[in-house]
Amino acid sequence: MSAFRNPFDHRVRLHRGGCACGRHASQAEHDHAEALEARQLQDRVVEGAVMRALFPQDEMRRGFLRAVGAGTALAAVSTLFPLGLAKEAFAQGAGALEKTKLKVGFIPITCATPIIMAHPLGFYSKYGLDVEVVKTAGWAVIRDKALAKEYDAAHMLSPMPLAISTGTGSNPIPWTAPAVENINGQAITLAMKHKDKRDPKDWKGFKFAVPFDYSMHNYLLRYYLAEHGLDPDRDVQIRSVPPPEMVANLRADNIDGFLAPDPVNQRAVYDGVGFIHTLSKEIWDGHPCCVFSASKEFVAQNPNTYHALLKSILDATAYARKAENRKEIAAAIAPANYLNQPVTVVEQVLTGTYADGLGNVKKDPNRIDFDPFPYDSFAVWILTQMKRWGQLKGEVDYAKVAKDVFLATDAARLMKELGMPAADPARPIVVMGKTFDPKQPAAYVDSFAIKRS
Template identity: 60%
Template structure:
């Protein structure tokens, strides 16, 4: 997906005619429904997006400074530039700040980028918020990157395109880099996960016909949808029903369904419910088809879901680009973590080329004030949150569940695999460099449905379950 120069996030920040953010009110072609009249592009020239690395880095610095001056409000920036003129504003900024010295210092610190034009795949769900919003809100270009974010139908496609190098990096489910590294479901290749995107943010939704079946022991014979086998959705659903005495491989059926198809399958009666990412849980309520039985934070509060991942080869061959991309992702994730920014973000990621959902639906997910489909309005501020730190202990828990249900077999070096894939040290260094707090440790224990998970004793934890395949 490429934007016209006059609407690129790498556009001239001093030009009032250029939008640097895509959202509901953006007038670019990609953000408008088909049939809408688009504004005639301005003439190419000095305002056009830069095409070489040096110019992109210069523009990135200018844009970051100007965005910061206006609190990332593109409307206020454009109004101001129109009022006093872009040339006057640029001269005033240059008189106040040593622009050339700032640009030189940033270039020296980051090092030359081996690659500036990147393709990043995403599946259109709110878990991908940082990866998506970093495009319209300028976080990629802040670090000198020209990124195309590419909407992807599902995670099997995202995995295959990543393995085939069609994507430089991708929005993945947190179990996927582990599975890909171990060769579960695909040929083995070392993938790394230096940042989590979101924590919490999922739900179990049931069809409205099942409002009288709130006890999971009543779900024998039910069919549920999950978005991918190697997903927290699959492992959390299995964990939840097993804790209620059901064998997920014998007492219920679990089908893999791409997230955008969940609601249609629920409407058609093909499934009784699903454990899915948002906004499709909330969309089922919006469409009056289903209700929210349980938020997954009530299974494991703070559980990971989605992440930013790339191949170890990409990071090794493009260390400066990898570093810039990780900075952009962590910066965007931290911005997303502030509840004050959620409504703005909802508008930025709602358009057709991103989530293609009503802003109202996305806001209900991101703000945590939502209708539950049972006649109540719930207020759960941490329904979804964004925390980039990839705890190695999260990986260890996922590996225990992969082994529990037969997705991997034999001896597993849990701690080593976790260290090789979940790059907590990389995340900590970047978080601190950007001025964010970062944990001192790489691992910690968890409480999951009242049961303690000790990451140092994965086999003992695995053996404690009565239901499983291992």
Template identity: 40%
Template sequence: MLSACTSGAPTGSGTASAGLRPIPAAEADLEQREITIGFFPITCSSPIVNAAAMSIFEQYGLDVTLRRYTGWAELWIAFVAGEVDATQFLAPMPLAIHHGFASGQRALRLPYVTNTNGNGITVSQRLAGQMSGPGDFRGLRLGLPFDYSVHNLLARDYLVSGGLDPEEDVDLRIMRPADMVTALAVGEIDAFCLPDQFNQRAVAEGVGFIHVLTKDLWADHPCCSFAVAEDFAAQNPNVYMALLRAIGESALYVDDPEHRADTAALMSQPAYLGLPEPVLNSVLTGDFPDGTGNEHSIPDRIGFQPYPHESYGIWILNALQRWGLTGDHSFTTGAEYSRAVSEVFDSQSAGSVLSDFGGVTDERTEETVLGAPFNPQRPAEWSERL
């Protein structure tokens, strides 16, 4: 239903990369045309949703149906049960599902992160002027979207950096993201760490202010991902590559600062994200009020370079293990981490597609998380340093 062409959307989407654009796979080469992709209605899903909105899937011969989910656990079950074979996930989820860290295992590939940055910690207006750092979260109730989320992992380490024990000193509450703006308004929670649009939405509703953008905790960190079931990808290699081309092209289109405002307008339609355009515009263009009376212009508030850097996976895996979320699995050496991540991250396919489109494909050798350098070869050192 979402694969319908939208009038007014720019066609020939590769304005920036027209010359490099490969010839779309002939329909005859596709093992099947119809595929259902799961998504979560937040700005992170822009590359996937935009590919449908701008008919990019169609140009690659695919007939895509987007299925909306509002709970991450539902989406997890839907994927493991085979209801969807390709879907948006929070970045840690594919690692957990593939390796069987919790109930529900299915082998899969993660070719893309759908976005980098694009998250924040928003605090209730009642606490305006009282929050200067992580230590001020003592005794507060912090809403989080899911255990297997970068939000959960990064927020916990952020609290640790303020000298708090997240288990003891802060009331961490997993909630449905859609309920959290209301929960913040009525005082059921004091703050939340969520993907956008929720941070900007709380500002627009006048109930909260943006305390910190997670890009300032970890620059260009991954947030959501796109994953395809291993069995599906193996049986339908051409469909898999066509999906990567369509979403890759869409992601790089959306990543272009020139296209952010148009994308916000398109995504705001009820058929796609169905969210207020000013909110989406603030998130995507990076020109936004933060709820304390200040205006910001931060173009990299959210990014859409999809390459799955191994360093992302290793930091996530290390954090999952530190917070007891890897079940009976444990990882010690850099090689063990690297093997577990490369089993999931399909950087080879991503690299070949993205280099055709002119996207970033250089592996990142080091991350800086919460001010400390993180070396993916020696993941344990980072948390000790913190």
């Protein structure tokens, strides 16, 4: 900066080896001292904030310092509060991106809309990132590639980070879900031949497909069936089938129906193979489905990149939330590079004006919606269902796992920075008319008649 000093100021020295202020031997030394000063100033601010928080009354602080001396006081405060870490974190807050070239994996379904659209619509580049979005063949593969660090971050089903963190189905590795991708946007689709069997009580012996064992689809379908008196393990068969194979299997009569992510449901209608029995929002309006996720290690090692990435996702999600942008988004994500679907199929999913497969055009603008806030209560509900169906064994500290994995605080802070409306942490969860109390997870699990635990 000293190169830009005012040359018409008589106090400024431009030549003779020394620095601009004259107190240092060279310009480099001057700059170094200036940076150090700035850093010291910043550290002072952090220390000041901590001391003010510890000693609300200044008289007390001064008394304490007089009694024990500054050195002892600093040591004592440091044991109580990681001052060094706080300074480090504060200094990094405004720092540069650790990594700008990133790889983010996704599964070609409309749940991934914010992750995908951020690429063609430029939300990643807006925050200085060069992100490659990579289409991936299935949930197990995306999990393995994320675990193998081939991807920096990935699109996952919301129960997956919880399963990875608790070591269900793989070794436990601390994983995080800092943002929910979409809410609603799934449906139960049945084969055409069942168009007169709309009552779930007639579904005994049906074969259903869900995308993955650890998916909202699995838990919602099980919940729906159990509420109608069917035992999902004994009265019907539920298999995990990758989304692209679902329509083909429905066509070949291998399955009777599925609870699947879109555009699979709409695609079944488009191809005349099935009809939409019910939207998942009728089971739980506002349920989360997919999340944006990254390993705890990535978050810790690349805090600035992580924040920039999360901001671009939040920003894209906010854009996707507005109904007037949905057509543009559908056109941007339908091509072969992303979803590889006919535009009209994606458009029907995103706008909510859709053919139901039985000859009716239905309108439901909330068929899919985008709300990034990762409520702890979502995670707790998912954990209760993992427990209910025997995926989680033993005692579960619901609140702690939820807090560790769903990074609600980060999302709240960044959403505030982006000027997005704050989420209501006490938003109620009502699944098929039954209210869920996230503070009583164990009692909730016990309250079901059909369960495996």
